Amino acid sequence: MQRIGVFVCWCGSNIAGTVDVQAVSDALRNEPGVVFSTNYQYMCSQAGQDIIIQAVKEHNLTGIVVCSCSPRMHEATFRKTAAAAGLNPYMVEIANIREQCSWVHKDMASGTEKAIILGKAAVAKVNLNAPLTPGETPVTKRALVIGGGIAGIQTALDIADAGFPVDIVEKNPTIGGKMAQLDKTFPTLDCAACILTPKMVDVAQNDNIRIFSYSEVEDIKGFVGNFDVKIRKKARFVKEDICTGCGLCTEKCPVRKVPNEFNLGMDNRRAIYIPFAQAVPKVATIDPDACNMLKSGKCGVCSKVCTAGAIDYKQQDEILDEKYGAIVVATGFNPISMDKFDEYAYNQSKDVITSLEFERLTNAAGPTQGKLLRPSDLKHPHTIVFVQCVGSRCASCAEKGKEYCSKICCMYTAKHAMLIRDKYPDTEVYVFYIDVRTPGKNFDEFYRRAVEEYGVKYIKGMVGKVVPEGDKLKVQASDLIAGKQLHIDADLVVLAAAIEPDKSARPLATMLTASMDTNDFFTEAHPKLRPVESPTAGVFLSGACQGPKDIPETVSQASAAAAKVIGLLVKDKLTGNPCVASANEMMCNGCSTCERVCPYGAITYIDKEFRMPDRTVATRRVAQVNPAVCQGCGACTVACMSGAMDLRGFMSSQIIAEVDAICK
Amino acid sequence: MQVNKYRPLIVAFCCNWCSYAGADLAGNNRLNYPADVKIIRVPCSCRVNPSFVLRAFQRGADGVIICGCHPGDCHYTSGNYYTRRRMALLFSMLDYLGIERERTRLEWVSAAEGAKFAATMNDFAEQVAALGENKRLEDLRCKR
Numbered sequence: 001m002q003r004i005g006v007f008v009c010w011c012g013s014n015i016a017g018t019v020d021v022q023a024v025s026d027a028l029r030n031e032p033g034v035v036f037s038t039n040y041q042y043m044c045s046q047a048g049q050d051i052i053i054q055a056v057k058e059h060n061l062t063g064i065v066v067c068s069c070s071p072r073m074h075e076a077t078f079r080k081t082a083a084a085a086g087l088n089p090y091m092v093e094i095a096n097i098r099e100q101c102s103w104v105h106k107d108m109a110s111g112t113e114k115a116i117i118l119g120k121a122a123v124a125k126v127n128l129n130a131p132l133t134p135g136e137t138p139v140t141k142r143a144l145v146i147g148g149g150i151a152g153i154q155t156a157l158d159i160a161d162a163g164f165p166v167d168i169v170e171k172n173p174t175i176g177g178k179m180a181q182l183d184k185t186f187p188t189l190d191c192a193a194c195i196l197t198p199k200m201v202d203v204a205q206n207d208n209i210r211i212f213s214y215s216e217v218e219d220i221k222g223f224v225g226n227f228d229v230k231i232r233k234k235a236r237f238v239k240e241d242i243c244t245g246c247g248l249c250t251e252k253c254p255v256r257k258v259p260n261e262f263n264l265g266m267d268n269r270r271a272i273y274i275p276f277a278q279a280v281p282k283v284a285t286i287d288p289d290a291c292n293m294l295k296s297g298k299c300g301v302c303s304k305v306c307t308a309g310a311i312d313y314k315q316q317d318e319i320l321d322e323k324y325g326a327i328v329v330a331t332g333f334n335p336i337s338m339d340k341f342d343e344y345a346y347n348q349s350k351d352v353i354t355s356l357e358f359e360r361l362t363n364a365a366g367p368t369q370g371k372l373l374r375p376s377d378l379k380h381p382h383t384i385v386f387v388q389c390v391g392s393r394c395a396s397c398a399e400k401g402k403e404y405c406s407k408i409c410c411m412y413t414a415k416h417a418m419l420i421r422d423k424y425p426d427t428e429v430y431v432f433y434i435d436v437r438t439p440g441k442n443f444d445e446f447y448r449r450a451v452e453e454y455g456v457k458y459i460k461g462m463v464g465k466v467v468p469e470g471d472k473l474k475v476q477a478s479d480l481i482a483g484k485q486l487h488i489d490a491d492l493v494v495l496a497a498a499i500e501p502d503k504s505a506r507p508l509a510t511m512l513t514a515s516m517d518t519n520d521f522f523t524e525a526h527p528k529l530r531p532v533e534s535p536t537a538g539v540f541l542s543g544a545c546q547g548p549k550d551i552p553e554t555v556s557q558a559s560a561a562a563a564k565v566i567g568l569l570v571k572d573k574l575t576g577n578p579c580v581a582s583a584n585e586m587m588c589n590g591c592s593t594c595e596r597v598c599p600y601g602a603i604t605y606i607d608k609e610f611r612m613p614d615r616t617v618a619t620r621r622v623a624q625v626n627p628a629v630c631q632g633c634g635a636c637t638v639a640c641m642s643g644a645m646d647l648r649g650f651m652s653s654q655i656i657a658e659v660d661a662i663c664k
Numbered sequence: 665m666q667v668n669k670y671r672p673l674i675v676a677f678c679c680n681w682c683s684y685a686g687a688d689l690a691g692n693n694r695l696n697y698p699a700d701v702k703i704i705r706v707p708c709s710c711r712v713n714p715s716f717v718l719r720a721f722q723r724g725a726d727g728v729i730i731c732g733c734h735p736g737d738c739h740y741t742s743g744n745y746y747t748r749r750r751m752a753l754l755f756s757m758l759d760y761l762g763i764e765r766e767r768t769r770l771e772w773v774s775a776a777e778g779a780k781f782a783a784t785m786n787d788f789a790e791q792v793a794a795l796g797e798n799k800r801l802e803d804l805r806c807k808r
Contacts, residue, residue: 070684070688070691071705072680072684072685072688073688096688096703096705098691099687099688099690099691099692100687100688100691100703101699103691103692103694104690104691104694104695104696104697104782105696105698105699106696107699110699111699113699114699114702117702118702118703121702121704509737510736510737513737513738513739513740513741515681515682515733515737515739515774515775515776516737516774516776517774517776518774518776518777523774523775523776535681535685535739535775536739579707597746599740599741599742599743631740632707633707633708633710633711633739633740633743634706634707634708634710634711634743635708635710635711635740635742635743635746637711637713638710638711638712638713638714638746638750639746647707647711650706650707650711652713652715652716655704655706655711655713655716656715656716656719658704659675659704659716659719659720659723659725660719660723662673662675662702662704662720662725663673663675663720663723663724663725664723
């Protein structure tokens with residue numbers, strides 16, 4: 001028989017406001033097994049934990065029930081308290097009377113009644129708890145970073161600097177990500193390439209970092225400390241270790257009209273290409289959809305001009321099997337498609353562009369060598385209209401855009417407007433906005449400069465329609481403050497397209513069994529206290545895959561994720577989860593059903609000798625669970641027809657006891 | 665004298681990774697739902713043995729709801745697929761035994777869907793309350 005102590009937390013007024021905590025502790029005092037019951041203002045505080053430790057000693061408690069906040073919040077805290085009091089940490093159960101009771105019910109009477117019932121269920125469960133000891137698993141001291149943008153680069157550099165090997169998997173031929181495409185960065189206006197490319201070189205030169213460019217993660221198995229990852233190295237038809245990156249092939253290739261992804265299709269590249277001059281690794285890649293040699297076997301120019309002999313038309317995709325202890329997701333973002341926004345005539349006029357296209361247009365390495373020329377006729381535009389929140393904060397048009405704020409558009413538009421007015425003072429710049437959002441260090445000052453020093457015309461109101469007419473774009477908009485309709489003849493319209501997670505994020509989340517929100521951003525383990533960890537142990541989040549972010553925030557989160565990874569890799573062993581399945585060999589009939597449902601392959605069968613009642617020895621086939629591999633889902637417990645399989649910490653008898661307590 | 669309005673007893677099995685966290689989020693956001701709903705935490709919805717559901721009905725529950733991660737998002741990769749199949753069979757069997765299909769439900773609630781959790785519980789509680797007390801499956805041997 002257990003000797004159970006019940007500890008009811010007030011959580012200040014969070015619980016005590018809707019639940020009569022005294023009544024709860026009084027009611028639970030009479031439950032079977034309970035020998036002590038009390039309540040206190042803050043059970044998680046040091047004073048509260050001392051009450052628990054004191055009570056364990058005074059009343060020889062063998063089990064603890066804490067009626068408090070969610071176990072996802074403080075289960076670990078109270079398990080430590082139990083351990084400090086000399087109890088097995090797994091003799092603690094939490095009744096969640098805050099998140100699932102006091103916070104969701106308004107009425108004191110029903111709230112208290114429910115809290116008592118939840119407490120009774122926890123007591124019933126603890127009565128059947130058994131001490132559990134976690135096993136230990138070794139840690140593979142290598143990290144995987146998925147995505148080679150600024151987030152992935154920073155994370156990899158920080159992990160490598162701490163002395164751990166790290167691999168970057170990047171699906172494009174070069175690392176650098178979106179930041180490599182940017183021109184200047186707000187609010188300091190330093191050039192993106194000048195601060196990014198040295199970091200890319202650092203990555204390439206760091207002995208602890210391997211770059212798998214033009215590669216994708218194909219499969220992920222395993223668990224924290226022990227991930228088995230399959231990486232597909234796509235055939236680039238160029239031997240990476242031999243190519244010197246001289247670029248001769250990219251000049252001689254006869255296929256000239258392939259839209260250049262790096263410049264967002266605003267100019268062309270060849271079938272064999274290096275995305276940009278500072279690419280890392282600086283290796284050519286053949287686009288198999290464009291290359292004549294690969295399509296029809298007729299050409300071979302690149303192979304003839306390559307003095308290093310790096311071209312290999314027969315190259316195949318390669319699958320690498322690698323082991324990692326931690327995985328960092330840094331898959332980043334993309335602007336949303338403008339196809340559904342017909343009102344802005346994006347698909348009708350070349351002079352309606354997105355902000356990312358504008359970045360390329362003003363970039364010295366871009367299609368116009370940095371001269372502000374509009375795409376249709378390469379003339380200098382004199383009137384430019386910026387449209388904010390295209391697809392962002394779009395609660396009423398969720399099928400077209402996104403409900404959330406994309407966060408970076410206000411600032412980059414202020415930057416664009418400012419740079420135009422600086423270089424071309426004869427240009428009129430209008431910005432149509434819903435709100436201007438500038439929280440961030442030196443952000444508001446930056447925006448004020450755009451308005452006050454550079455004379456950018458900010459107009460509160462939305463653009464209703466853009467109509468291409470002759471060589472002009474007729475912009476119809478409303479000025480909400482003046483209360484009138486505006487008609488502007490613009491030469492160039494720039495749309496601040498909402499940003500969304502990269503398309504590769506969703507299948508990756510499935511492979512990682514990491515959770516995502518409804519917008520496909522990765523969910524963090526706790527929105528405030530564990531912002532760089534995924535709820536899946538060993539998976540960390542870096543950059544815009546977790547939510548829209550600017551560069552300073554991305555870099556902060558990237559370094560934070562790296563710190564978490566280092567904290568994991570520095571350990572030699574991890575204590576596992578003791579709540580794993582185990583088979584009762586006396587009941588197991590060796591049917592293999594559990595083996596088939598186990599998603600981890602944790603169950604094997606062994607032949608074991610049993611002494612029979614008539615003193616003969618019989619050999620029977622029985623299930624055996626590998627506790628290091630079992631993750632404790634419990635699928636096998638239900639599949640088992642003879643009832644031999646049970647899950648420690650969530651035993652059938654315990655759950656039934658909870659059901660009974662609730663239904664009493 | 666005030667007549668006590670009938671309130672149903674509802675047992676909710678929630679998986680630790682998605683739905684239980686969704687329920688916590690509903691709490692964080694103070695989204696109300698009836699106190700009739702009592703949550704039991706399980707590691708995965710696939711830990712819910714159909715016998716637990718039967719047991720709840722035997723002992724007087726008026727409704728049982730099982731919540732798990734969305735298909736494809738299971739923390740344990742495939743647990744919720746097992747749940748979906750098992751519960752499809754169980755619910756149709758309960759229906760056959762005379763426990764209305766409306767007393768049982770399987771719902772996918774992610775950790776980010778606090779609002780969906782509260783809305784689901786409000787809807788389910790209303791649906792079960794409309795059916796009234798469940799007296800069909802009382803184990804006669806256990807009759808107290």
